[in-house]
Amino acid sequence: MKARSDELQVFISVIECGSISAAAEQVGQTPSAISRTLSRLEAKLETTLINRTTRRMDLTEEGKFFLERARLILAQMEELEERLSLRQQTPAGRLRINAASPFMLHSVVPYVAEFRERYPDIQLELNSNDLIIDLLEQSTDVAIRIGALADSTLHARSLGSSPLNILASPAYLKKHGTPGSVEALAEHVLLGFTQTETLNHWPLRHAEGDRLFIQPAIAASSGETLRQLALAGEGIVCLSHFMTHEDIRLGRLNIILPDANTGYRQPINAVYYRNSQLALRIQCFLDFIQQKMAGYAV
Incomplete structure (x- = not known):
């Protein structure tokens, strides 16, 4: 037996x-x-x-x-x-989702209409926060987290990964020139983050290793703010592909130093508390977003 x-x-x-x-x-x-x-x-x-x-x-x-x-x-x-x-069954009920502003704006919002057409009985509640939140305190069903996960009692599901690219607008490159080497970045205006030091380590091979720590001339707490600064021609930035793939496709941002890029990819995970009453709504949403992310993966 x-x-x-x-x-x-x-x-x-x-x-x-x-x-x-x-x-x-x-x-x-x-x-x-x-x-x-x-x-x-x-x-x-x-x-x-x-x-x-x-x-x-x-x-x-x-x-x-x-x-x-x-x-x-x-x-x-x-x-x-x-x-x-x-x-x-037909999934139904309120689904509270939390994600950093760039992911929410570029990987969730563009597909809300299609999701609602497919699952009309799910009521979405979308919240943006660039800091890690407590799911229970914020009454959140599922949170999308970018980067390596810390140890947690939460359940996690990988949604994929997204490469980091070094980017600048055509206007910036026309005015300041295109850097021909990693060392040449020292002569340029670099855009970086204010709060998380690891986000200012760019995946570039150089004489001292495979990560370049930059001191930003302009710093911001949000990746979306940095994206807007780069689009405005204010400097060179390192951002994830999930939030810039359309800018690259349309020529609003150019990839620079591709041969020096290590190819590092940021993990993207959904975290949630397992609950049978929420499982249908969560499963539908995660399957949907994962499918959309696969459509522009590189």
């Missing part, structure tokens, strides 16, 4: 709650029932998962191995159930 999903859930609940009694309260069973389920699971697997005493519980090495894979199995089962449900 093989282990069942309910037994996996009991095992995970005991570990996450820290005791059999707490797990019993969480899953709505008696402590004795939880204890019997653990014993039955260990008997099926023919191994000890948890060393239990009157004072503490410790995972065995086999238990640690099993815990990691049990969590993965249950997550895959939950995702499968959600996707099957999605095929049978």
